Amino acid sequence: MNARPISRPGSALLRRLREPAPPQPERCGFCGVRLPSGHRHVVDTDDRALACTCPACAMLFETPGAAEGRYRKVPDRYLMDPAHELGRSDWESLQIPVSTAFFFRNTALRRLIALYPSPAGPTESELDPQTWEFTLGRTRLAGLLEPDVEALLLRRTTEGLQYFLVPIDVCYELVGRMRLHWQGFDGGSRARAELDSFFARVEQRARVLAQEVAL
Amino acid sequence: MSAELTGLRVKEVLDSLTASGQAEAGEVLVRELMAFYSAGLARLVELLPPGVLTPLLDDRLVAGLLALHDLHPEDVTARIARAVADFAVEVVGFDRDSGVLALRKVSGCGCGSSAMEDVESALSCHAPEVTAVELERPPAPLLQIGARPPAAAEVR
Numbered sequence: 001m002n003a004r005p006i007s008r009p010g011s012a013l014l015r016r017l018r019e020p021a022p023p024q025p026e027r028c029g030f031c032g033v034r035l036p037s038g039h040r041h042v043v044d045t046d047d048r049a050l051a052c053t054c055p056a057c058a059m060l061f062e063t064p065g066a067a068e069g070r071y072r073k074v075p076d077r078y079l080m081d082p083a084h085e086l087g088r089s090d091w092e093s094l095q096i097p098v099s100t101a102f103f104f105r106n107t108a109l110r111r112l113i114a115l116y117p118s119p120a121g122p123t124e125s126e127l128d129p130q131t132w133e134f135t136l137g138r139t140r141l142a143g144l145l146e147p148d149v150e151a152l153l154l155r156r157t158t159e160g161l162q163y164f165l166v167p168i169d170v171c172y173e174l175v176g177r178m179r180l181h182w183q184g185f186d187g188g189s190r191a192r193a194e195l196d197s198f199f200a201r202v203e204q205r206a207r208v209l210a211q212e213v214a215l
Numbered sequence: 216m217s218a219e220l221t222g223l224r225v226k227e228v229l230d231s232l233t234a235s236g237q238a239e240a241g242e243v244l245v246r247e248l249m250a251f252y253s254a255g256l257a258r259l260v261e262l263l264p265p266g267v268l269t270p271l272l273d274d275r276l277v278a279g280l281l282a283l284h285d286l287h288p289e290d291v292t293a294r295i296a297r298a299v300a301d302f303a304v305e306v307v308g309f310d311r312d313s314g315v316l317a318l319r320k321v322s323g324c325g326c327g328s329s330a331m332e333d334v335e336s337a338l339s340c341h342a343p344e345v346t347a348v349e350l351e352r353p354p355a356p357l358l359q360i361g362a363r364p365p366a367a368a369e370v371r
Binding site for chain 2: 002003004005006008009010011012013014015017018019020021024
């Protein structure tokens, strides 16, 4: 005795579309190939935007003069300098209204730009770039900072100031996470937990600067 | 109108969207609307006093809609019973893992394949969990027609 299958493709489709869409795999912004998570990015210096890239396309843009230098590959290094002498008064001079901010050097504007996470996404500080230059410019990490593609990431904690040099794409990742989990006026406990785990990962990946110089 | 027919029409439209990104966008539209209606229906079912839905559950359109959104108040056994109630079949058993429903014809009448299609159509509305139907032959008649009458029985 055979079981006679009932084929109901229409109902099956509706059942499938009842569920929220599965996350779409990200694609290379240049050749369209599907990308795994943890893929690399390039900075579009004209649009001040990040684009996902596959390793092959990223390599193309490393050729000097490719696309007239418009796209710059985001490096993969995380650095920390435990000997940095930034303290609470330095943080206050930066006049950042929240506990976390990142700074990068913009080639087109020829100055530091300060951004911080907010429920609305990355928020740019309109305050005086001279102060940032004065406060951060004298640190060793600032001396190593690649324009447009790396950032100085700062976080004020109860113990003091955490200070890293990181790829700029992870800063936008942080902004995205904050935006996703932000609740209420100060972000709430979920946003704080995200922030803690994000900085724990950064700290884990970061190499101490003294070793970098010795190499 | 039924979930199946609606789904087929949606599928036809989605299949015609071939340009890059169009089919994905189409799916998103359907998903958004379904999520909205599904949330509204769920609230409706939740807020209705118990038992109010019961008289509606024999209606295929209503039952199909509730089943599609996992909002039908009855379990799969009860819904299968509803689906086959109008047909000359009885339920032998339903295997939840395989989705196979075993049915048996009740009368000796010659229910053809078109009658089975009606059963399947009712099942797809009331109990979409059923993915295949197994039809048992009616049991062999008890009376055996032999070449000779059983003479010994008559003596007793």
